[in-house]
Amino acid sequence: MSAQRKTSPWSMQFSTLTIVLIPVAIGINYVGKLIAAALKLPLWLDSIGTVLAAMLAGPWVGAISGAANNVIFGLTADPISFWYLITSIAIGFVVGYLAFTGWVSSFGRAVALGFIVGIVATVVSTPINVILWEGQTGNVWGDALYAYLVGNGWPIWLASFLDELVVDIPDKLATVIVSYLILRALPERLASLFAGGRDQVERL
Amino acid sequence: MAVVEVDNLRYRYPRQTTLALDGISFTAEAGEFIGIVGPNLSGKSTLCHALIGLVPHFYKGAIGGRVVVAGLDVHATPVAEMSRRVGLVFQNPFTQITGAKLTVYEEVAFGLEYTGVPREEMVPRIEEALRLLGLWELRDRSPFALSGGQMQRLAIASVLAMKPQVLVLDEPTSQLDPSGTREVFEAVAALCRQGITVIMAEHKIELLAEHADRLLVLHQGRLVADGTPRDVLSRAVRGELENEPAPAPPVTEAAAALGWTMPEGGFPVTLDEAVAVGRAVMAGDSGADSR
Amino acid sequence: MRVSLYVPADTWLHRLDPMTKLLMAAAGVALTFVLARIESGAVLWAIFFTVLGTGRVLRQAGSVFAGVGIIAATFLIVQGLVHPTNATPLIILGPVVFYKEGLLIGLRLALRLYNILSATLVLVLATNPADLTEALVRRGAPARLGYVIMSVLQIIPTMVAQSAAIADAQRSRGMETEGSLWVRVKAFLPLMGPLVTSSLIATEERALALEVRGFGSSARPTFLKPEVRPPHAGLVRIMCVLTLAAGVAGRLLLGW
Ligand SMILES: Nc1ncnc2c1ncn2[C@@H]1O[C@H](COP(=O)(O)OP(=O)(O)O)[C@@H](O)[C@H]1O
Numbered sequence: 177m178s179a180q181r182k183t184s185p186w187s188m189q190f191s192t193l194t195i196v197l198i199p200v201a202i203g204i205n206y207v208g209k210l211i212a213a214a215l216k217l218p219l220w221l222d223s224i225g226t227v228l229a230a231m232l233a234g235p236w237v238g239a240i241s242g243a244a245n246n247v248i249f250g251l252t253a254d255p256i257s258f259w260y261l262i263t264s265i266a267i268g269f270v271v272g273y274l275a276f277t278g279w280v281s282s283f284g285r286a287v288a289l290g291f292i293v294g295i296v297a298t299v300v301s302t303p304i305n306v307i308l309w310e311g312q313t314g315n316v317w318g319d320a321l322y323a324y325l326v327g328n329g330w331p332i333w334l335a336s337f338l339d340e341l342v343v344d345i346p347d348k349l350a351t352v353i354v355s356y357l358i359l360r361a362l363p364e365r366l367a368s369l370f371a372g373g374r375d376q377v378e379r380l
Numbered sequence: 381m382a383v384v385e386v387d388n389l390r391y392r393y394p395r396q397t398t399l400a401l402d403g404i405s406f407t408a409e410a411g412e413f414i415g416i417v418g419p420n421l422s423g424k425s426t427l428c429h430a431l432i433g434l435v436p437h438f439y440k441g442a443i444g445g446r447v448v449v450a451g452l453d454v455h456a457t458p459v460a461e462m463s464r465r466v467g468l469v470f471q472n473p474f475t476q477i478t479g480a481k482l483t484v485y486e487e488v489a490f491g492l493e494y495t496g497v498p499r500e501e502m503v504p505r506i507e508e509a510l511r512l513l514g515l516w517e518l519r520d521r522s523p524f525a526l527s528g529g530q531m532q533r534l535a536i537a538s539v540l541a542m543k544p545q546v547l548v549l550d551e552p553t554s555q556l557d558p559s560g561t562r563e564v565f566e567a568v569a570a571l572c573r574q575g576i577t578v579i580m581a582e583h584k585i586e587l588l589a590e591h592a593d594r595l596l597v598l599h600q601g602r603l604v605a606d607g608t609p610r611d612v613l614s615r616a617v618r619g620e621l622e623n624e625p626a627p628a629p630p631v632t633e634a635a636a637a638l639g640w641t642m643p644e645g646g647f648p649v650t651l652d653e654a655v656a657v658g659r660a661v662m663a664g665d666s667g668a669d670s671r
Numbered sequence: 672m673r674v675s676l677y678v679p680a681d682t683w684l685h686r687l688d689p690m691t692k693l694l695m696a697a698a699g700v701a702l703t704f705v706l707a708r709i710e711s712g713a714v715l716w717a718i719f720f721t722v723l724g725t726g727r728v729l730r731q732a733g734s735v736f737a738g739v740g741i742i743a744a745t746f747l748i749v750q751g752l753v754h755p756t757n758a759t760p761l762i763i764l765g766p767v768v769f770y771k772e773g774l775l776i777g778l779r780l781a782l783r784l785y786n787i788l789s790a791t792l793v794l795v796l797a798t799n800p801a802d803l804t805e806a807l808v809r810r811g812a813p814a815r816l817g818y819v820i821m822s823v824l825q826i827i828p829t830m831v832a833q834s835a836a837i838a839d840a841q842r843s844r845g846m847e848t849e850g851s852l853w854v855r856v857k858a859f860l861p862l863m864g865p866l867v868t869s870s871l872i873a874t875e876e877r878a879l880a881l882e883v884r885g886f887g888s889s890a891r892p893t894f895l896k897p898e899v900r901p902p903h904a905g906l907v908r909i910m911c912v913l914t915l916a917a918g919v920a921g922r923l924l925l926g927w
């Protein structure tokens with residue numbers, strides 16, 4: 177046999193295993209949000225599943241989990257979430273790509289990844305907030321900051337960006353750290369089943 | 381002609397160094413009931429997966445030898461294509477429910493819809509499968525509202541509706557109570573009589589001894605015995621199988637201890653046989669005693 | 672526990688096929704953005720009210736509306752206080768001044784929120800998700816997407832039930848779930864971890880089970896249930912298109 181083929185994280189092969197992962201990821205997002213709300217945490221924690229799917233199965237599966245999450249909730253339970261589809265997709269892509277290039281290899285790197293995800297989520301959500309709601313987010317803390325800034329003559333774009341940023345950075349930091357800890361606790365066999373999905377069968 | 385032909389099958393899981401299956405060869409005819417026995421981790425599940433192509437297509441890894449089922453080369457055929465000739469039923473009744481259907485009836489339709497079976501053909505096939513497994517009355521229930529035995533029969537009905545020639549079951553009763561176990565064995569025996577080849581990995585050796593035509597014994601990925609239950613279990617009680625991978629049922633052990641043999645050789649493997657043999661032996665003994 | 676907001680009933684709205692209701696929702700969302708004036712937004716909302724009312728789902732819609740009430744209120748308050756175009760004080764409460772311009776913008780945003788919600792609720796409240804999914808797959812959406820949607824709707828109640836069981840178990844072992852922020856943060860992982868791990872591990876078996884049911888098949892799927900489209904669907908579709916056209920024309924010609 178020749179040396180192991182180097183596979184790209186962007187390969188678009190969706191095995192049955194990765195398809196089955198998507199509803200589970202969405203379920204995890206939902207339960208995360210529910211538990212965070214039950215514990216009255218000042219965070220959403222509603223993208224742990226998307227982040228885990230991306231870590232396990234790569235950027236495409238991460239992005240699709242994110243997209244499916246918002247489409248399904250948009251169509252069944254929470255119509256507004258539909259509009260933040262692009263944010264979820266971006267989270268899936270960023271985590272999936274960076275996870276494959278070694279950003280979940282240690283706790284320190286996972287923390288850095290959390291910051292990156294927070295910034296990406298903010299950058300993507302801000303235009304949506306501006307288009308839909310003049311830049312507000314509907315989150316009380318963020319909107320208080322927004323009101324203060326706009327009241328002091330800051331441009332709407334910048335105020336909206338900071339409004340989203342103060343909410344997203346702690347949230348995504350916590351999300352990525354929780355996901356990282358869970359990923360470490362998974363059995364080796366499962367992680368390699370996901371990682372091996374793109375391998376070729378050898379002949380003996 | 382044999383429906384299942386396995387020739388020198390070897391398989392290694394990814395990132396492993398030892399073979400999970402090592403040089404397995406056997407064949408099975410239409411309507412035959414074959415039991416697979418062996419200790420935990422001996423390769424029973426891996427062999428079951430290899431008959432429908434989950435090994436190697438799902439798990440990847442490295443494969444050698446040949447597996448031909450219903451005329452198709454498993455190593456060169458996608459699992460979706462194989463699934464129309466071979467059905468596989470797993471251990472856990474709960475995870476086999478697709479989770480995408482709301483009723484028992486729709487659950488059975490799942491595989492037919494995905495493989496593009498026309499609607500007119502679907503309806504009679506579903507009804508037939510549900511009636512055969514005794515689930516017709518429960519067709520409008522939610523699959524998750526069934527008992528373990530009923531769920532396992534639903535799993536069988538679901539693969540049966542695909543009209544397979546071979547039904548493979550991997551420890552289908554290990555999570556069921558005695559009545560659920562009986563339900564499954566009776567259903568499977570009925571299918572066998574209709575000409576379906578049944579291959580079942582199972583720990584309940586008494587039940588296999590009663591229903592199976594042949595037993596395959598696995599040990600560390602190798603096939604260490606292949607024969608009728610009487611032949612295999614008699615060798616097991618005589619300690620002729622290396623490492624004693626297959627425990628014989630208590631009747632066989634007892635008969636061996638008493639030296640009760642069947643007229644055609646070997647020890648009885650079911651209670652009925654033991655009773656028959658025992659009666660003959662006693663009759664012979666008492667005849668001798670009364671002089 | 673149910674995820675979907677769908678309310679089974681037998682009304683003209685429920686009997687419509689899913690694609691027609693999808694068209695209604697799409698036309699409604701489009702109109703929300705086409706119409707600029709507050710009055711036109713209000714008219715649109717009145718139309719949605721009629722549809723939701725005659726479809727007998729107004730009560731459920733009402734609880735969704737109440738749920739986002741805080742967001743709508745924030746729009747009014749924040750824009751009324753600080754929007755850059757604010758010039759005319761309207762309400763003065765001590766040092767707090769609400770301006771007319773900002774309040775009107777806040778009102779427009781709130782109306783937009785409610786109109787988008789209503790448009791989607793027309794579809795969501797009166798359509799069985801299974802029927803909607805199937806209708807989409809029939810029209811060429813990937814069958815695997817259909818699986819994902821249906822599976823989500825079943826998996827979530829199961830996972831929520833499991834998380835409740837885990838919470839009970841952890842509490843009986845003395846875990847604190849109330850108190851300072853740090854106590855509550857520390858409770859998150861033990862509540863979440865076991866559930867996530869076990870549901871990820873179960874993906875292997877579920878994937879195997881789907882594979883042996885022909886899930887990976889590349890054949891075009893067929894459907895157990897025949898598709899039915901009621902006679903009034905055509906009329907509703909025409910009305911949707913006409914309303915949308917009228918809205919666009921009104922906006923362009925009369926500034927609606
Ligand atoms: N997914 C897997 N990855 C690596 N090794 C595996 C995997 N599944 C099974 N094995 C190994 O293959 C061997 C046979 O296992 P299995 O077929 O499950 O045995 P049995 O069903 O008889 O208990 C064992 O050594 C087991 O550890």
Ligand SMILES: [Mg+2]
Nearest residue numbers: 424425426551
């Ligand atoms: Mg096994």
